[in-house]
Amino acid sequence: MIEMINVYKKYPNGIVAANGINVEIEQGEFLYVVGPSGAGKSTFIKMMYREERPTSGEIIINGTNLAKLKASRVPYLRRQIGVVFQDFKLLPKLNVYENVAYALEVIEEAPSVIRTRVMEVLELVGLKHKARMFPTELSGGEQQRVSIARSIVNTPKLVIADEPTGNLDPETSWEIMNIFEEINARGTTIIMATHNREIVNTIKHRVIAIEGGLITRDDARGDYGYEG
Amino acid sequence: MKARTLGRHFRESFKSIGRNGWMTFASVSAVTVTLLLVGVFVVIMMNLSKVADDLEKDVEIKVMVELTADEAARATLEEEITNISGVAEILYSPKEEELNDLVMDFGEDLRLFEQENPLHNVFYAKAVNPQETEAVALAIDELDNTFEVKYGKGKIEKLFSFLNTSRNVGLVLIIALLFTAMFLISNTIRITIVARRRDIEIMKLVGATNWFIRIPFVLEGIWLGILGAIIPITLVTFLYYKIYHMLSPKLEQGKLFELLEFSPFIYQVNALILLMAVFIGIWGSFMSVRKFLKV
Numbered sequence: 045m046i047e048m049i050n051v052y053k054k055y056p057n058g059i060v061a062a063n064g065i066n067v068e069i070e071q072g073e074f075l076y077v078v079g080p081s082g083a084g085k086s087t088f089i090k091m092m093y094r095e096e097r098p099t100s101g102e103i104i105i106n107g108t109n110l111a112k113l114k115a116s117r118v119p120y121l122r123r124q125i126g127v128v129f130q131d132f133k134l135l136p137k138l139n140v141y142e143n144v145a146y147a148l149e150v151i152e153e154a155p156s157v158i159r160t161r162v163m164e165v166l167e168l169v170g171l172k173h174k175a176r177m178f179p180t181e182l183s184g185g186e187q188q189r190v191s192i193a194r195s196i197v198n199t200p201k202l203v204i205a206d207e208p209t210g211n212l213d214p215e216t217s218w219e220i221m222n223i224f225e226e227i228n229a230r231g232t233t234i235i236m237a238t239h240n241r242e243i244v245n246t247i248k249h250r251v252i253a254i255e256g257g258l259i260t261r262d263d264a265r266g267d268y269g270y271e272g
Numbered sequence: 273m274k275a276r277t278l279g280r281h282f283r284e285s286f287k288s289i290g291r292n293g294w295m296t297f298a299s300v301s302a303v304t305v306t307l308l309l310v311g312v313f314v315v316i317m318m319n320l321s322k323v324a325d326d327l328e329k330d331v332e333i334k335v336m337v338e339l340t341a342d343e344a345a346r347a348t349l350e351e352e353i354t355n356i357s358g359v360a361e362i363l364y365s366p367k368e369e370e371l372n373d374l375v376m377d378f379g380e381d382l383r384l385f386e387q388e389n390p391l392h393n394v395f396y397a398k399a400v401n402p403q404e405t406e407a408v409a410l411a412i413d414e415l416d417n418t419f420e421v422k423y424g425k426g427k428i429e430k431l432f433s434f435l436n437t438s439r440n441v442g443l444v445l446i447i448a449l450l451f452t453a454m455f456l457i458s459n460t461i462r463i464t465i466v467a468r469r470r471d472i473e474i475m476k477l478v479g480a481t482n483w484f485i486r487i488p489f490v491l492e493g494i495w496l497g498i499l500g501a502i503i504p505i506t507l508v509t510f511l512y513y514k515i516y517h518m519l520s521p522k523l524e525q526g527k528l529f530e531l532l533e534f535s536p537f538i539y540q541v542n543a544l545i546l547l548m549a550v551f552i553g554i555w556g557s558f559m560s561v562r563k564f565l566k567v
Contacts, residue, residue, distance in 0.1 A: 119480060122477065
């Protein structure tokens with residue numbers, strides 16, 4: 045489903061964030077991406093939804109080569125991928141319902157479909173009763189659940205999460221993980237960059253470690269593997 | 273794009289106006305102030321230009337016909353004057369009429385001259401372009417059977433040069449004011465959109481195309497422009513109505529010049545204000561969004 049071949053990424057300021065990455069990810073996998081800060085985790089993640097473009101190499105997602113993707117086609121790529129961010133990235137002027145609905149409005153879905161789909165996913169993340177509230181009226185965990193709801197509302201085959209629990213307390217983090225587990229159980233591929241060793245060591249999945257822009261470890265049911 | 277998406281964009285743009293309360297207020301105020309300035313200024317300049325035109329139109333060439341000329345010679349002269357290119361209209365005033373005018377101006381005593389009228393038959397000619405009066409007058413002077421051709425030599429040159437200068441100054445001022453208005457308003461709109469830079473970034477990350485993001489912003493720009501045009505249009509219309517009805521009766525007595533008729537002039541000005549408002553709204557939001565769409 046996802047294939048990276050010899051991917052290099054050098055930023056204009058000279059930092060090399062990817063130094064020849066090769067990886068293959070199958071449909072339905074749950075993958076943790078771990079590694080120290082500044083080692084290239086975020087770049088690895090960002091290249092998958094084309095927020096960053098590789099300097100060289102190929103990234104193939106569902107048969108599309110992102111290295112050759114035209115800028116005008118990027119929105120259509122992003123519609124096939126749900127993305128969850130550490131800082132939630134909700135639209136502050138839209139309420140919970142509208143934030144989730146936005147992902148369906150961009151694909152020009154019929155209003156009746158939008159209504160049922162949005163309420164379905166809000167039910168899944170347990171926020172049906174807060175549909176009319178605005179992001180600022182919600183706790184961090186609730187905002188992250190809205191963000192997750194938005195990422196899965198158009199049933200993408202792939203959900204990418206960049207430290208989704210990074211801003212949340214431990215208890216809320218476990219709730220969020222349960223939601224991801226449920227999404228994964230439905231057959232959606234999940235790629236999650238994280239610093240949370242407890243989660244990685246408890247809910248066992250494939251673990252990729254990135255250091256110095258290289259994949260240094262790739263275990264089918266691995267541990268977090270770093271001290272502290 | 274599907275029709276219902278367009279409907280969605282309309283709804284979204286209205287909603288955004290309400291939810292961005294203070295930003296809406298700031299942009300609308302900026303539009304209001306500048307359009308009011310532009311509106312008032314346009315009304316003043318257009319009227320000054322009308323006054324200038326009126327003054328110019330009053331410039332005429334008085335052609336006194338030779339006393340010896342008979343009816344046939346007079347008719348020939350009339351035809352010859354009409355044939356000069358650049359002559360707009362020609363009016364014949366026989367010496368009896370000329371005398372009548374004098375009697376009106378200076379009193380009944382002059383009726384004595386009705387027995388032996390010493391005046392000339394006169395043609396009054398006007399140039400198509402008043403600024404060419406001198407050339408036309410000289411051409412008429414060349415013709416046979418003209419006794420004297422008068423056109424206010426010296427005075428009209430000064431009048432024309434004064435009117436031309438004031439027209440140019442007015443034009444420059446209007447253009448300068450328009451640029452200031454554009455700058456001020458687009459700047460305010462830019463600030464409101466910079467405030468939503470993050471929103472645009474998020475929209476792109478969720479898979480919105482550029483047009484999907486742009487259209488609601490542009491529509492919002494249009495509504496802001498229209499909202500900002502309400503007060504200037506109302507005020508300019510009201511003030512001009514008052515001034516027009518106060519000044520017109522007095523000016524009519526003088527007959528030297530008139531203000532532009534309330535209708536259709538004020539509707540044209542209003543249409544101009546509205547058009548500018550809409551244009552500024554579209555342009556301002558379009559340019560500002562463009563900067564942030566490259567995520």
